[in-house]
Amino acid sequence: xxxxxxxxxxxxxIFDVAEHAGVSIKTVSxxxxxxxxxxxxxxxxxxxxxxxxxxxxxxxxxxxxxxxSRTIGLVYENAExxxxxxxxxxxxxxxxxARGYSLLLCPLNLPNPxxxxxxxxxxxxxxxxxxxxxxxxxxxxxxTGALQDMRIPFAAIAPRDPLPAEINIACKDEExxxxxxxxxxxxxxxxIGYIRGHPEHGASAKRFAGYRRxxxxxxxxxxxxxxxxxxxDFDSGKTSAAExxxxxxxxxxxxxxxxxxAAGVLYEARKRGLSVPGQLSVVGFDxxxxxxxxxxxxTTVRQPIMEMAETAARLLIDRLNGEAAEAPQEPFECEVxxxxxxxxxx
Amino acid sequence: xxxxxxxxxxxxxIFDVAEHAGVSIKTVSxxxxxxxxxxxxxxxxxxxxxxxxxxxxxxxxxxxxxxxSRTIGLVYENAExxxxxxxxxxxxxxxxxARGYSLLLCPLNLPNPxxxxxxxxxxxxxxxxxxxxxxxxxxxxxxTGALQDMRIPFAAIAPRDPLPAEINIACKDEExxxxxxxxxxxxxxxxIGYIRGHPEHGASAKRFAGYRRxxxxxxxxxxxxxxxxxxxDFDSGKTSAAExxxxxxxxxxxxxxxxxxAAGVLYEARKRGLSVPGQLSVVGFDxxxxxxxxxxxxTTVRQPIMEMAETAARLLIDRLNGEAAEAPQEPFECEVxxxxxxxxxx
DNA sequence: TTGTAGGCGTTATCAT
DNA sequence: ATGATAACGCCTACAA
Numbered sequence: 001x002x003x004x005x006x007x008x009x010x011x012x013x014i015f016d017v018a019e020h021a022g023v024s025i026k027t028v029s030x031x032x033x034x035x036x037x038x039x040x041x042x043x044x045x046x047x048x049x050x051x052x053x054x055x056x057x058x059x060x061x062x063x064x065x066x067x068x069s070r071t072i073g074l075v076y077e078n079a080e081x082x083x084x085x086x087x088x089x090x091x092x093x094x095x096x097x098a099r100g101y102s103l104l105l106c107p108l109n110l111p112n113p114x115x116x117x118x119x120x121x122x123x124x125x126x127x128x129x130x131x132x133x134x135x136x137x138x139x140x141x142x143x144t145g146a147l148q149d150m151r152i153p154f155a156a157i158a159p160r161d162p163l164p165a166e167i168n169i170a171c172k173d174e175e176x177x178x179x180x181x182x183x184x185x186x187x188x189x190x191x192i193g194y195i196r197g198h199p200e201h202g203a204s205a206k207r208f209a210g211y212r213r214x215x216x217x218x219x220x221x222x223x224x225x226x227x228x229x230x231x232x233d234f235d236s237g238k239t240s241a242a243e244x245x246x247x248x249x250x251x252x253x254x255x256x257x258x259x260x261x262a263a264g265v266l267y268e269a270r271k272r273g274l275s276v277p278g279q280l281s282v283v284g285f286d287x288x289x290x291x292x293x294x295x296x297x298x299t300t301v302r303q304p305i306m307e308m309a310e311t312a313a314r315l316l317i318d319r320l321n322g323e324a325a326e327a328p329q330e331p332f333e334c335e336v337x338x339x340x341x342x343x344x345x346x
Numbered sequence: 347x348x349x350x351x352x353x354x355x356x357x358x359x360i361f362d363v364a365e366h367a368g369v370s371i372k373t374v375s376x377x378x379x380x381x382x383x384x385x386x387x388x389x390x391x392x393x394x395x396x397x398x399x400x401x402x403x404x405x406x407x408x409x410x411x412x413x414x415s416r417t418i419g420l421v422y423e424n425a426e427x428x429x430x431x432x433x434x435x436x437x438x439x440x441x442x443x444a445r446g447y448s449l450l451l452c453p454l455n456l457p458n459p460x461x462x463x464x465x466x467x468x469x470x471x472x473x474x475x476x477x478x479x480x481x482x483x484x485x486x487x488x489x490t491g492a493l494q495d496m497r498i499p500f501a502a503i504a505p506r507d508p509l510p511a512e513i514n515i516a517c518k519d520e521e522x523x524x525x526x527x528x529x530x531x532x533x534x535x536x537x538i539g540y541i542r543g544h545p546e547h548g549a550s551a552k553r554f555a556g557y558r559r560x561x562x563x564x565x566x567x568x569x570x571x572x573x574x575x576x577x578x579d580f581d582s583g584k585t586s587a588a589e590x591x592x593x594x595x596x597x598x599x600x601x602x603x604x605x606x607x608a609a610g611v612l613y614e615a616r617k618r619g620l621s622v623p624g625q626l627s628v629v630g631f632d633x634x635x636x637x638x639x640x641x642x643x644x645t646t647v648r649q650p651i652m653e654m655a656e657t658a659a660r661l662l663i664d665r666l667n668g669e670a671a672e673a674p675q676e677p678f679e680c681e682v683x684x685x686x687x688x689x690x691x692x
Numbered sequence: 693t694t695g696t697a698g699g700c701g702t703t704a705t706c707a708t
Numbered sequence: 709a710t711g712a713t714a715a716c717g718c719c720t721a722c723a724a
Binding site: 056058059060061063064069078080081082083085086089090093100102103104105107124125126127234260263264266267270271289290293294295296297 | 402404405406407409410415424426427428429431432435436439446448449450451453470471472473580606609610612613616617635636639640641642643
Binding site: 357359360361371372375378379403404405406407408409410411413414 | 701702704
């Protein structure tokens with residue numbers, strides 16, 4: 001460490017800064033909080049002293065006095081598969097860092113009767129100003145209800161039922177699955193299975209709708225027998241795939257509602273010695289890490305999860321600071337990513 | 347919500363409790379903090395009022411006054427593969443919840459010249475009392491140096507160089523890889539490749555040592571040509587596997603330093619049309635989620651990552667509260683998990 | 693544009 | 709065993 005930049009021996013407070021700068025603490029406070037009514041020259045003087053003394057406002061005092069914790073929470077489902085959550089976490093963390101906020105975590109094990117109480121406790125003890133709710137938590141009424149009760153604003157990522165009073169972040173799930181399914185049809189597939197996502201996730205229904213619309217557009221009959229209910233996890237993908245592959249007339253391609261389930265499909269297919277994509281094409285959704293780490297790597301839909309989470313947290317923080325949320329957020333674009341798990345039907 | 351349990355209209359403070367209980371605030375404080383010198387009867391009375399009023403101490407005030415934030419930090423390498431970190435996160439979070447602490451996150455992008463400064467800022471702004479350092483951060487001198495400078499205690503998980511003044515959590519890496527390699531030899535493998543882990547991780551050297559010791563014990567010559575340097579991520583596993591498989595005399599089994607690299611090996615092998623385990627046995631280390639989600643599922647070593655992280659955080663918090671850290675923590679046991687990615691050599 | 697006084701809810705000190 | 713009172717460091721209201 002260069003000389004002259006040692007850590008200060010004792011905590012430097014607003015009084016120290018005021019004294020060194022020859023102003024009152026209020027003026028320092030104004031400068032620190034970027035308030036008006038400070039002469040430019042004074043401001044610079046104070047800023048200089050702050051740098052010189054390495055003054056950092058005491059967050060606890062700030063909170064106690066100003067009732068602002070500069071902390072938001074992330075209430076998420078602590079699912080088996082952490083791929084989605086990891087992306088959300090990174091996004092939210094990024095936004096917090098950029099804005100000088102802290103992020104506190106509240107993992108949930110759904111379903112759980114005491115969810116409302118847990119969220120209430122979390123919000124109280126963690127004293128968060130706002131909360132980010134990645135799917136599916138944004139659709140859990142006990143959670144959203146508790147937060148509205150407590151007047152804690154939140155931002156929901158990919159909710160099924162967007163609450164107009166809150167921030168909602170979406171992406172084009174329906175369109176993307178429509179394209180993805182259309183692509184399979186273009187490859188010659190006529191018998192395409194579908195594994196639905198977790199029923200509590202809003203995205204599940206949207207993606208499924210895209211699948212159906214694609215079938216319709218291409219003049220293919222919708223066959224309920226080719227559809228299975230999954231839960232966005234590896235195991236349900238595996239089980240559903242087993243059922244579909246046991247059909248007398250098994251599908252030549254399977255669309256899974258997300259990558260983790262597609263991984264399960266791949267596992268089951270390979271376990272049976274089926275060649276993918278030779279005998280079965282498999283596609284997923286999300287383009288999480290796992291998608292490109294399987295063999296064959298998955299054709300999937302890239303959803304900008306991290307960016308969505310970053311936006312959710314950013315808009316939330318801006319709103320907490322009274323900064324007008326511009327126009328309602330446009331849904332994010334998704335992109336079909338073609339990899340080796342799918343090929344033209346031969 | 348049952349009647350009589352509505353959320354209190356306004357914040358209830360220590361004064362409210364004191365008044366209702368007919369005692370002074372200091373007594374309430376004593377009860378809340380489990381201090382001595384309170385008559386049992388008084389204590390119970392106060393406890394009753396606290397429950398009745400649903401009193402929750404204000405954390406900001408507590409911190410401002412008592413200089414204790416009841417917050418610890420998790421400084422981790424924000425690696426591509428989040429499998430290890432997810433387990434650590436869950437473990438640390440569990441310990442924090444159990445002890446009424448909050449956990450703040452500080453992802454690091456290594457290597458990075460400004461690491462020391464970043465950790466310093468984090469510790470200051472997040473005002474953490476202590477920090478958990480999962481591998482490899484516990485071996486980054488800029489980090490540990492900064493923390494020691496600031497007198498912030500920490501707990502390192504799986505460090506190469508345990509610092510005697512701090513808490514260190516280890517597991518039996520060497521023994522486990524010794525067993526794992528021995529198992530492969532028992533299966534008839536004589537030409538066993540090895541992909542080393544990230545050189546900055548302490549575990550890498552230990553695991554490698556176990557491999558060598560196993561070879562020696564079974565009278566197999568150690569061949570440097572069968573060893574590659576990886577970085578604990580998928581890509582380095584893939585690349586290293588490609589090199590090993592291109593050898594004129596390629597190995598019949600590959601030991602990867604962790605599961606993510608083993609996944610890369612699997613990917614590369616399958617890409618080349620090699621049958622696993624028919625033509626190549628592959629084993630990993632960690633038993634993270636990905637291990638059982640590949641086909642074939644990985645033979646690996648189960649390391650109790652979550653438990654180790656939970657222990658690290660728990661011991662750290664106890665130490666912060668002056669509770670004598672009992673005997674130095676014993677290394678955790680590991681367990682070889684045999685799955686379909688390895689079979690007897692035919 | 694700048695400064696002063698009071699309070700935020702708790703813990704610490706020192707009496708009693 | 710219990711209590712009165714002073715910090716803790718900042719922000720808000722109001723005054724100058």
